[in-house]
Amino acid sequence: MNVSHLSCLRCGRPRQPDEGHLTCPDCGAGGLLEVQYDYTTIARTFDRDALARNPDRTMWRYEPFLPVPPGSPRPHLAIGGTPMYRADRLGLEIGLPHLWIKDDGLNPTGSLKDRASAIAVAKALETGQDTVACASTGNAASSLAGNAANAGLKSVIFVSTRAPAGKIAQLLVFGATVISVEGTYVDAFALSERAIADYGWYNRNAAINPYLVEGKKTVALEIAEQFGWNVPDWVVVSVGDGCTIAGVYKGFYDLLQVGWIDRLPRLLGVQAEGCAPICRAFVTGGPVEPSAEDTLADSIAVGYPRNPDKALRAVKSTNGAMITVADADILDAMRLLGRTMGIFGEPAGVAGMAGLRRAVTQGLVQKGERVTVVVTGNGLKDTASAARATAPPIRVSPDPERLHEVLAAANVIR
């Protein structure tokens, strides 16, 4: 593979991948590692024409940019290759004529997180581990359980007893061992870390694992390829623990190193008003302070984000921006995407769209700019929020005359 080494984001010291560290041992707990590639070799042995001829539409088409040996064992779900839609009518409504939507909710388990979990499972296979684990009730867990099942690995998922039954059902169908911890999510997380240490399971507790960002970056590689390597001016994405926007940055960064693109798009990171610790640190320039988790966008309700360093660097070094949106804006964006595009996103999945709308209103994003919004998760994961976003159906007795009245009142007929 083309990985040269891991480097510490804080102290810059290089680490060899086989040292087994997930964080820098010289920096204390905060020193996140980052995967570095031999870009000269990639540029010499791989090119855009070879890529264009590859019929594989999944994320694995970018294998030379991934931290896995060529042809190594991996899950075989069809992750990536998600559609990039022109959004002309939607763009007209929000005053942006050059708008595209990338729907990553169409990944196999319904979210962008599949890209990261596939790498986690591939790394577990590579290192001979037979069990992967994490604490989550959300997209990280379902994608990990699904990819583990596909690859024949066991998965152990720690959830709080408060987790909704519907989300747990998907995990159980995937054959995961689901441990319901009596207490809060913090209790579940702590117990998962202890068990991972005790039993030597592969750790997919997101942000500190440097390989997960490498999976997420494939969304940026796809965006660049779908734009014919002429990247948009802005890429917009919701931000929770910071890993996704860090992955988007890393993808474009890699492409810039090998000369396949000539600039980085500006990244617009969007958080929910009720849980915006990274956005607040970006605006104030101060440290990241823990926040309440007061938003219906549960997939980005991360009060103690674990990847703020990479996220803040992603925004700052692309001359990007961060913005917050109210839950009402998120529900509005859900309706907007549904009504104009036929795209159904979960609340966190459409928060980027809500943020873009606000950014256009504020003049931060200009009318002439080319913009892509990533929808990160499928609305079918949270139909309760969708019900909150919409007015109830029109109730009527089975009588054509009564129907005529209600249709006229609703302006469906004239």
Next chain:
Amino acid sequence: MNVSHLSCLRCGRPRQPDEGHLTCPDCGAGGLLEVQYDYTTIARTFDRDALARNPDRTMWRYEPFLPVPPGSPRPHLAIGGTPMYRADRLGLEIGLPHLWIKDDGLNPTGSLKDRASAIAVAKALETGQDTVACASTGNAASSLAGNAANAGLKSVIFVSTRAPAGKIAQLLVFGATVISVEGTYVDAFALSERAIADYGWYNRNAAINPYLVEGKKTVALEIAEQFGWNVPDWVVVSVGDGCTIAGVYKGFYDLLQVGWIDRLPRLLGVQAEGCAPICRAFVTGGPVEPSAEDTLADSIAVGYPRNPDKALRAVKSTNGAMITVADADILDAMRLLGRTMGIFGEPAGVAGMAGLRRAVTQGLVQKGERVTVVVTGNGLKDTASAARATAPPIRVSPDPERLHEVLAAANVIR
């Protein structure tokens, strides 16, 4: 376009497409029409190499086989191009070494029905209609609402007041006008037919519209292409009103006419024991009798199927078979697909898998045969059934020693 005419399935009389009939006016209500193509022209102007070079992975790559003029307006959701997975471990468990799963639950609104609704919306656009309508709470409705929204059409969906709120939420997010009819599904259907006649909306009430089958057939075109035109011995699919299996048949039939394949796969149609009117007619050779709708597989709970003629022909003329499965078999198939493949299907979506398992046990499908099962809908559409399919999570206090005990008891650790 390459459509030559419509023909009546019962009396064989040809009809010109522009006559506007959805059923044969000479046969009474039962005479379904079928789209016939000028296969000589298709064979002369289109070939498999040209297809292979087309980078469009959606169903529209098969445009010369579709009843739409080239380049005509249509919805632009990324429908089709769904993955075909080898299923080695799953095959091993059920005694079938040559098994593949096609996951059509990864279509944009979560089901195979997107293929039909896209054609419905394209036909509505072609004929200048601005509103499409149907009576459904299921996949037909959500796919119609999503595709209509994408194309800028209005949709009116009639549901019963008994329909679950979660399924309605998706429709409302897509901006559909949802009419909740006080009464049963039969009342909702009757009111929809009356309104469609009164207001001139485009009718997507499935089975009598001959164009919908043409959309569904693209799943068979894809299967053939994904198998390199060497089709499997069996294709397995669940059966409700009969349109999907009719579409699968039509796709392979078309390919046989142009010489791209040299035989039809045998079709195995699977119904739920509690609602198996087409299967019963197949077995007895008698007419199709209405049935109760006693199954959790709601998407195939069709007691009065509207397309039995095409469905029965599909099975008989491929030397196929029909089989029923209990709800317990369906839940078992859901777990099996989840645990071995990381695929999450809704109950009706996995009924085909349950039927195949039974067919192997009965010796109907033989060990050496190559088999593809189509998963027709996404499990996220019905997490309540998934919860019924699985045991509850393992509950534990946040204590490593207690965790150790429960993990050992569950054989997760030794």
